[in-house]
Every structure is written in C-alpha cells, then in structure tokens.
Amino acid sequence: MFERKRAEKENEKLQTQLRQAEKMEAVGTLAGGIAHDFNNLLQAIISSTQFILLDVDKGSSMYPKLRDILSVSERARELIQQLLFFSRKLETQTKKVNLNRMIEQTMVLLERTIPKMIEIRAHLDRELWPVNADPVQIEQILLNLGSNAADSMSDGGKFIIETKNIIVDEEFINSHFEANSGAHVLLTVSDTGHGMDQETIDHVFEPFFTTKEVGKGTGLGLASAYGIVKNHGGFMTCYSEVGQGTVFKIYLPASEQVTSEAEPSEKIKDMGGGETTGGTETLLLVDDEEAIRGMVSGLLERFGYTVLTASSAEQAVETYVNRSHEIDLVIMDIGMPGMGGHLGVKEIIQFDPKAKVIIASGYSINSQAQKTMEAGALGYVGKPYRLADLLDKIRTVFDR
Ligand SMILES: Nc1ncnc2c1ncn2[C@@H]1O[C@H](COP(=O)(O)OP(=O)(O)OP(=O)(O)O)[C@@H](O)[C@H]1O
Ligand SMILES: [Mg+2]
Known part of the structure; x- marks a missing residue:
C-alpha cells in the first residue's frame, strides 16, 4: 500500500517535470524567433550608426547623440544575447x-x-x-x-x-x-x-x-x-x-577522455582598445538583409576593401564562379532562405578548395555553423557583430 502511494507520488513529480520541460521548450521557440529577427534589425541599427559616426565631427552636437544610440543598441544586444542563450539558438564554441x-x-x-x-x-x-x-x-x-x-x-x-x-x-x-x-x-x-x-x-x-x-x-x-x-x-x-x-x-x-589534462581556458579577447585595420582586398559579402548588405559593405569600403555583394547563397556561388580570381574572401550569412549559407560555402569550396570564407551567424539550429566550419570556413563572427570584430576576423584570415 505504502509502495503504491510512493510510486504515484513519484509519477506525479515526473509529470510535473515533463509539463515544465514542454512549457520551456515552447517559450524557447517563441523567444528564439523574436530574438533572431531583432538581432538582424539591431545589426542594421548598429551598422548605420557606425556609418554615420565616421562622417560626423567629434565636436558636433550630433556626436554624443549618436554615441547614445550605439550604447543603447549595445545594451539591447546584450539582452538579445541572453534570450538567444535561453532559446539555445546561439552557437556554442565548445x-x-x-x-x-x-x-x-x-x-x-x-x-x-x-x-x-x-x-x-x-x-x-x-x-x-x-x-x-x-x-x-x-x-x-x-x-x-x-x-x-x-x-x-x-x-x-x-x-x-x-x-x-x-x-x-x-x-x-x-x-x-x-x-x-x-x-x-x-x-x-x-x-x-x-x-x-x-x-x-x-x-x-x-x-x-x-x-x-x-x-x-x-x-x-x-x-x-x-x-x-x-x-x-x-x-x-x-x-x-x-x-x-x-x-x-x-x-x-564529463568529456569522454576524463583523465587527460584540460586546456587552460582562453582569455576573452579585448574588443575595446586595439587598433582596427582594414585592407585592400576584394570581399564578397553575402546577406539576405538589404540593410545589412548596404551598411556593412559601406563600412568595409571605408576601411579600404573592395566589396561585392550577393543577396543569396545561390547568387554568391554564381558570382564566385564568375569572378573567383578577383575575390579574396567571402563573408557568408548562414541563415538565409533558399540554398542557405551552409550549402553555399560547400559549393564555393568545392569549386575552389583554396577559397577563403568567414561565416556570419547569430542563430542556427543544430550547430549548422559548426558544420560549415568543418566544411572549410576559416572563421566565424556572431551576429550582430561589431565592425571591429569583423575587421579583426578578416585580417586574421588574411594574415594567417
Ligand atoms: N539566489 C537567489 N535567491 C533568491 N531569489 C532568487 C535567486 N536567484 C533568482 N532568484 C529569483 O528568481 C528571479 C529570476 O531571476 P533571474 O536571474 O532570471 O532574473 P532577475 O535577476 O530578476 O533579472 P536579471 O537577471 O535579468 O537582471 C529573481 O527575480 C528572484 O526573484
Ligand atoms: Mg538575475
């Protein structure tokens, strides 16, 4: 009698846990969707503001207002980051x-x-x-x-x-x-x-x-x-x-080989101080968001690069095939309609095994970005990225 009561109690507890897990899953999907879209909008806001800041004199009355927009966007970015963590739509680099x-x-x-x-x-x-x-x-x-x-x-x-x-x-x-x-x-x-x-x-x-x-x-x-x-x-x-x-x-x-000595964890890179440098190479920027393409390419051009753009992976592959001798590096968004960034990267690397590709993504299911890295991409920037991060990543790939 006592045993049965206990089993019932245990069962009830599991049912509650199950309901809880299902609820978290549903909320996660919702939050992830919102966070993903906001992430892209935020990327456009940050890029546009940085773009304008390049032209505005430090003494101008507009300058502090623009800095405010950037710092508030930065806070929004942190919020979205937390939501993406929760919804598990964020790349982990384990x-x-x-x-x-x-x-x-x-x-x-x-x-x-x-x-x-x-x-x-x-x-x-x-x-x-x-x-x-x-x-x-x-x-x-x-x-x-x-x-x-x-x-x-x-x-x-x-x-x-x-x-x-x-x-x-x-x-x-x-x-x-x-x-x-x-x-x-x-x-x-x-x-x-x-x-x-x-x-x-x-x-x-x-x-x-x-x-x-x-x-x-x-x-x-x-x-x-x-x-x-x-x-x-x-x-x-x-x-x-x-x-x-x-x-x-x-x-x-625990990781499989539980005996060997673990690596010391890497220091988080300081994005604040260091000098950001550009270059004179030609880049192919692939993103389905027009606003991102416009802003990011404008910024990269400011730093000396020549920038070609494509709005889909299909278009990117076509451009690459036609102009591979000109293009030094491809920056590919992962989450795009159609063939998608992952396949796009694969096709480009198949066509030209020496192709240099960086992937940009803030959100991807089942570690899609991880797979793309395995397919031969040389670097990864999370979205929304700061200009300095992207410039750094580009230089790292060229100077390796
Ligand atoms: N160590 C704790 N002791 C007491 N209550 C806690 C503790 N940790 C969390 N809580 C409760 O859980 C709630 C949710 O915590 P959570 O960290 O998710 O959000 P928050 O701290 O309210 O806001 P945020 O972390 O986003 O600034 C808190 O508001 C608080 O009521
Ligand atoms: Mg808290």
Whole structure:
C-alpha cells in the first residue's frame, strides 16, 4: 500500500517535470524567433550608426547623440544575447576545459562586482573531470548566479561555489526527468540569502520572470543559464527555502577522455582598445538583409576593401564562379532562405578548395555553423557583430 502511494507520488513529480520541460521548450521557440529577427534589425541599427559616426565631427552636437544610440543598441544586444542563450539558438564554441579554472577566473570578476560584506568561497575538487564547454557561456552562468545571490543578501552572507565528479545512475534519472546517465561534473552554487517561496521556484527559469522592481531585473539571468546548461547537454535544478538560502545544481556531462589534462581556458579577447585595420582586398559579402548588405559593405569600403555583394547563397556561388580570381574572401550569412549559407560555402569550396570564407551567424539550429566550419570556413563572427570584430576576423584570415 505504502509502495503504491510512493510510486504515484513519484509519477506525479515526473509529470510535473515533463509539463515544465514542454512549457520551456515552447517559450524557447517563441523567444528564439523574436530574438533572431531583432538581432538582424539591431545589426542594421548598429551598422548605420557606425556609418554615420565616421562622417560626423567629434565636436558636433550630433556626436554624443549618436554615441547614445550605439550604447543603447549595445545594451539591447546584450539582452538579445541572453534570450538567444535561453532559446539555445546561439552557437556554442565548445572545447575541453577544466571548470575549476574557469571558476577561478570568474571569481576574480565576482570579487570586484559583489559587495564586500558577502564572503565568496570555493570548494573545488582538484581531480575534477574535464567538460566540453564554451568558456564565455560558462562565465555568463556564474556571473548571473553571482549577481542573483548578491541581490538576495543585501545584509551580507556567503556565496559558495563547489565542484565535484558524480556518476548519474538509473535511480537518479527516475526522479529527474531531464537527466542523462553517465559521468558528470556537478557545479553547486549556493547562497545564504533570503531564499524563494514555492511560487517563485516554479517560475525561476522562465524568461522575463522577475520579482525585482522595474529597471532592476529583466528576468533573463536564470533563463539564459538554463538554456546554456541544456545546450551543453546538461541539466540544472533549483532548491530554496525562504529565509535560509538557495542552491543551484548544474550537471554537465564529463568529456569522454576524463583523465587527460584540460586546456587552460582562453582569455576573452579585448574588443575595446586595439587598433582596427582594414585592407585592400576584394570581399564578397553575402546577406539576405538589404540593410545589412548596404551598411556593412559601406563600412568595409571605408576601411579600404573592395566589396561585392550577393543577396543569396545561390547568387554568391554564381558570382564566385564568375569572378573567383578577383575575390579574396567571402563573408557568408548562414541563415538565409533558399540554398542557405551552409550549402553555399560547400559549393564555393568545392569549386575552389583554396577559397577563403568567414561565416556570419547569430542563430542556427543544430550547430549548422559548426558544420560549415568543418566544411572549410576559416572563421566565424556572431551576429550582430561589431565592425571591429569583423575587421579583426578578416585580417586574421588574411594574415594567417
Ligand atoms: N539566489 C537567489 N535567491 C533568491 N531569489 C532568487 C535567486 N536567484 C533568482 N532568484 C529569483 O528568481 C528571479 C529570476 O531571476 P533571474 O536571474 O532570471 O532574473 P532577475 O535577476 O530578476 O533579472 P536579471 O537577471 O535579468 O537582471 C529573481 O527575480 C528572484 O526573484
Ligand atoms: Mg538575475
């Protein structure tokens, strides 16, 4: 009798988890669609503004207004980025990493941003298995969790990060619908803050769910963390008690060769300072958005390049075949109607194995961009890209 009751309870719990997962999936699709379109519009706004700025005198009264547009667009870009994380429509550039090292690096940032009366502690398993992860995205998770924890401890408290190896077994899967069996690295992030009631816990991972006052929170921190973890093949849980604190557990699958030494994670490149340089080569810019083609080609011409454009992959292949001796580099958008960027790149490389191609994409299902890189593209820029990023990438490809 008791056994049956327990089985029913367990079943109920799984049903709830299933409904929750389905809901998140649906919201993710919706958010991803919006984010993708906004991303392109934003690209046009940023490019146009940069374009005008090149002509406007620094002393002009228009100059600060234009800078404002750029900085607000930059914030919009960050928001969209979080939404894209959540909807898992963002490219991940994963590599084998030691999570501990990434935590240590991020802690330096956290120490600076989290108020002094909060004590930050780490208990890191020295024998931790490596994971395949995108360092930028993992840092994003830690920063989001850190800022939430700080918000929940306005009178001070402890913020604790722990890592350890665990094997997820059948029994665990029976009570955690989203779990996969096998070797995982468990990242536990906890705080001694004000905690959450059940109603809040039920919604924490939903995008735009926030209990913070207008202007304080957008409700995207945990949604993006959730999406990133799912995108890494892992899963994430939340446990909290009002007045006690909160515990987030993140399970990431361990990378296959669990013994060898992981690479140190790469430093995020500083996009701010460095000199951006142009060149005199001829580029073929492929994008189905007219506004992007116009603006980006205009900007690239300002930096000395000769720019040809194509509005589809089909047109790009045709242009390349006809003028391959002139074209030094192709910049190909991935998500385009018709044949699409992926096939376009493939055909160009088939025609000319020495062709230099950079792909531009902010959104692609099933790691399409990853496949295109494997097909022979030499570089990747995420959309919306800043002019400096694109110029850098172009130079890297030419100067390699
Ligand atoms: N560590 C925590 N302790 C207490 N409540 C939390 C904690 N983390 C999240 N929450 C609750 O979950 C809500 C959603 O968090 P989330 O990070 O997604 O959005 P936000 O912090 O409100 O806004 P944003 O992160 O976009 O600035 C928060 O508003 C808060 O109510
Ligand atoms: Mg937050």
